[in-house]
Amino acid sequence: MPLFRPQGLHGDDIDFENTWSIIASAFKEIHTKNASRLSYEELYRHAYRIVLKKKGEELYNRVHQFEQDWLGHEVRGSILSLFSPNLLADAQSLGSTTANERRVAGERFLKGLKQAWGDHQVCMSMLADVLMYMDRVYCQDNRRPSIYNAAMVLFQKEILQSATSDVAGRVVLGLLNHVILDQIQMERDGDVIDKHLIKSCVYMLGDLYEDELESDDQRLYTTSFEREYLETSRGFYRGEAELLLRDSDAGAYCKQARRRIYEEEERCKSTLLEVTMPKIQKVVEDELIKNRIREVVDMESGVRFMIDNDRLTELNLVYDLNSRVDDKKDEVTRAVQKRIVAMGADVNNAALAASQAPAAAAEAGDKAKGPAQDKGLNQQTVAAIKWVEDVLELKDKFDRIWSESFQSDILLQSALTRSFADFINSSAFPRSSEYISLFIDENMKKGIKGKTEMEIDMVLDKAITLLRYIQDKDLFERYYKKHLCRRLLMNKSVSNEVEKQMISKMKIELGNNFTVKLEAMFKDMAISEELTAGFKTHVEGLGEKDPKRIELGINVLTSMTWPLETMGGAGDDDEGRRSKCNFPPSIDRIKRGFEKYYNQKHSGRQLTWLANMGSADVKAVFPKVQQRDGSTKERRHDLNVSTYGMVILLLFNELPAEENLTFEEIQAQTNIPQNDLIRNLQSLAVAPKTRILIKEPMSKDVKPTDRFSFNEGFTGKFVKIKVGVVSSGNKVESDRERRETEKKNDASREYQIEAAVVRIMKQRKELLHQQLVMETLSQLAGKFKPEVNMIKKRIENLIEREYLERIDTAEMDSYRYLA
Amino acid sequence: MSETTPSEYVTLVSNDGYEFKILRSAACIAGAIKKALDPLSGFRENAQSRVDLPTINGVILEKVCEYLYYNQKHVESKEVPDMDIPPELCLELLIAADYLDC
The missing domain is CATH 3.30.230.130 (Cullin; Chain C, Domain 2)
Structure with a gap:
């Protein structure tokens, strides 16, 4: 049985000094880890009664003083005893000690501090338990921090802020920061350190505050350690970036940068607090990436080198790093675009060179295609097909880079597309439309022979892929019609099915308008077949069994649909082409017979014979x-x-x-x-x-x-x-022919522009000049990109023809539609 | 400091010598008792699983134990029946409650 006390809790006055001395000696026991001898209830009861007797403040102050003395004498002493020459040498950055010596000294210091801190926490928690009633009643009523918190601040003041006696102004906290940073630096240099130990000390800093208010941003960790950590890290990585840029290639740089980012992430988890993660990452990203990415990308071993050598992994690294600091990935995009345009220009120039030096191109072409090379194939056609294949190869290359290295990034995809369009539509290379059409032509005539459906489909898709990049779709249509026309009339196509497949692919890609005339060509061919058969039976029906009878196969072509002007051969002026050839009588007879037959079927149509x-x-x-x-x-x-x-x-x-x-x-x-x-x-x-x-x-x-x-x-x-007719195959146009084609194309563009302008004005009635131009451009974007000058001229022309008028009173140039 | 797993029951002792063995979990509803028994602190009470309460007599302590069980039983229910408190014990019970923090 414990000592029986007759008086209750609310008994007589108590002797404060006496009671306090009991409590104080018990606290000493607690601090020296002898708590098991003490009765909690007894101590609690003493404290309870002191508070009950309104001596709470005195008690609080005494405990505070007790802790201050304890920390100031006992604990500080033990911490100071940890200072060794090695530790202090390190603190003074003399560098006269080895890393290992410093590490050992540092770890000893950290261990001591961790021990002191741990003890302090446990003891204070026990003291707080004993003084529970004081916290509950006195501290709350008087708005004082709980005794536990007050003691934490004391630890901060008495231990961490105490001078280290070596350097003026340096306190234990500074030394602690320095030791931790030194250890981290050792780890960065490849040493193994006691992360757990450091983490304990870091937790301590995380639990302590600058003052008693304990606001989150006043944590010692944030105000003292983290700031220093970020600062030294910044310096370190700046130096490392410098070194890496000088001594290694871009690939190694990226690998190292990524490793460092990962390391810092791990460090925040294992050694420091995770709140630091975004901050230190920003430091690393700033120093290793943001400030350097441009240099890295432009290094000799940079993006260009990686692209040229298919270093997909390294490209992925660069991409990854760039996307960390820049959502738009500007630097990588810039470098890749530059490379595409440069490589595209090479392809273009090679094609131009090949077409301008036919002999050399022929040799190159023969070598490339082997002895099976068709002799009739024009050298320029070889150049055209080579161009298409080169562009496709380039496209494949960058597609692979895009999907494997750039994680199929949408932004980069559109950048790639833009760059391809740039060089394909480059004004220095006006032949892309023609070359693509020729590529299809070649495949339709020969290329797809003996290929499976799948393979054919792939070829067609390739053509469509390139077609997508073409800006002037109208020019392509013109060439395609011309080539298709030859294939149809001369029966050169390997398969009608594939032709139609191609058309339907184009229809999906470019819309109905684009293919309507092409489809009409096929329709004409079908009708012609019927006509031929019909005429044959008609002739047989006449009963005229002439053994010398001449059979007539005929194609009736709608003149608007077919590009007949391109079939007349070069050098014909209008009269020459229209002049009628004198047929021998036997032929002439059958010709008249057909005209009669045709007029019976479709009266009022005029047939022109294109011999x-x-x-x-x-x-x-x-x-x-x-x-x-x-x-x-x-x-x-x-x-x-x-x-x-x-x-x-x-x-x-x-x-x-x-x-x-x-x-x-x-x-x-x-x-x-x-x-x-x-x-x-x-x-x-x-x-x-x-x-x-x-x-x-x-x-x-x-x-x-x-x-x-x-x-x-x-x-x-x-x-x-x-008997082949000399030079009747499809081939690349000569410069003169192309100018011709472009001239014709421009003429048809003029009509389209006028039509667009009138359509817009009819709807809007009045419009500013600038807006009209913009809308016209957007209306025609699917077909071609007209020059603004051409639009201006068309508008002038429409004004002259009184479709539009200028609004004189308007401030800006604007027009009104005249109905 | 004993490292054995804490016993299921603890003993509360009144100033007139009555001993109440109650579930540790129930006893720890009272803040002061909980802290006295805290194994991390390792006071004598923890080692003995026994708390002397020299300011509380047997009658009151019995009522306190009843309350601790009552609290434990109803801690999660919504409609709690009133506990029967004899009026003559009220004052002393209040003092005990303040002291034990429950």
Whole structure:
């Protein structure tokens, strides 16, 4: 049984000094870890009664004084005993000690401090328990900090702020910061340190405050340690960036930077407080990335080098770093765009060089494509196809970089697209539309032979990919129509199905308007087939069983839809093309027959015969003439010639053997335009394998004075012989032709611009000049990008023609629509 | 300082010698008792699992124990029936409650 006390809690006055001395000696026991001998209830009861007797303030002050004395004498002494020369040497930054010595001394100091702090916390928590009633009643009533908190502040003041006696003004806290920072620096240099120990000390700083108000931003950790930490880190990383930029390549720099960021993140978790994480990351990012990214990107081993050498991982690193400090990834974007435009310009220049130096290009092309290279393929076409393939390769390369290194970043995707469009539409390289169309043309004619559907689809998609970049879609349409027209009329397409597939792909990509005329071309072809068949049955129905009957296959083409002007061949002026060729009577008869048949079906339509586009199968019999091998057999050949060629050959049917015709005579009789005539005569009389006519004198060129006669001694290996007309294949246009095409294109643009302007004005009635131009541009964006000057001229023109008028009273240039 | 797991029951002793063995969890509802028994502090009460309360007599302490159990039982329920408190004990119970912090 404990001592029985008869008086209750509210008994007589108590002897304060006496009671306090009991409490004080008990506290001493607690501080020396002898609490198990003490009765909590007894101590609590003493304190309770003192407070009850209104001596709370005195008690509080006594406890405060007691703690101050205890910390000031006992604890401080033990801390001071931890100071060693190594520790202090470090503090003075003398550098005369090794890192290891410093680490050991530092750890000893940290351990001592951690111990003192831990003890203080435990003891104060016990004291606070005993003094619970004082906290509850006295402190609350008098707005004083709880005794526990007050004691924490005491620790801060008595221990951390006490002078270290080595350097004037340096206190234990400063030394502590320094030791921790030194240890962290050791870790950065690769040493292993006691993170747990440091973390304990950091927690201490996190639990202590500058003053008794205990506001969050007054934590010692924040006000003292963290600030110093960020400052030294900034210095360290600035130096490291300097060093890395000087000594290593961009890839290594990025790796190191990323490692440092990761390290600091880990350090915040394992050694420091996590509140520091965003702050230190900003420091690292600022020093290693933000201030340096430009230098890194532009290094010799920077982005350009990485792109050229497909360093996808390193590019990813650069991207990752850049995106840390900049949402827009400006630096990486800038570098990548620059590279694309440069590489694109190389591709463009290579294509231009190839097309300007045909011989060299032919060699290069032959080497590239091997012996299987089609001889007929024009060197410029090779250049065109190579260009397309190069661009696609570039696109593949950057697509791969984009998906693997740039995490399929949307912003970068649009930047890439912009750059591709930039060089593809570069004014220094006006041929992209034509080249893309040629690429499709080549594939339609040969490329897709023997390929699976999937592969064909891929080729088509490639073409569409490039088409997307093209700004002047109208120019592309013009070329595509021209090439498609040749393919259709000359039956060059490998597969009609694929042609239609292509059209429907373009329809998806560019809209209905774009393909409407192309589709009409296919429709014309289908109708023509019906007409041909219909006409055949019609002729048979006439019962005219002529063994020499001539079969007619016909294509009726709507002149608005087909680019007939581009099929006339170069050098024709309007009259020349329109002039009518004189057909031989047998042909003329059937021609009239068809015209009659057609007019019955569609009255009021005018048919224009384009002999320059047609071809004919002619059965030719070569008489028994002494051959080189001595045989005298009669030889029959089926000759496939152009319509003009047929007309020319038929002239010789009526000519007695041994007689000849001059060029001028042929021209007079047939009325074939001079240019076409020369080309056809070249293929009939000059080309070695199809020399059906003999030309005198034998020379390569055809002159007006040349004479021609039938080559009775003609031999051929095959029964069927195709007489190709010189230079009828699709090829790249000459500069002059292209200027021609562009001129025509500009003309059609003028109409489109006018139409757009009128549409806009009709709707808006009145509009500012600037706005009108903007709207016109946006309306036409899908088709092409008109020059502002051209729009201005069209507006002037429309004013002259009184579609619009200027508003004189307006301040800014503006127009009114005249209905 | 004993490192053994704390016993389930503790003993509260009144000034007239009555001993009440009650659940530790119930006893610790009273702040002062809880702190006396706190194993981290390691006062004598903790080692003995026994708290002498020389300012409270048996009658009151019995009522206090009743209250501690009553509190523990109803701590999570919403409608709590009134506890039967004899009026003549009221004053002394209030003093005890202030002292024990419960």
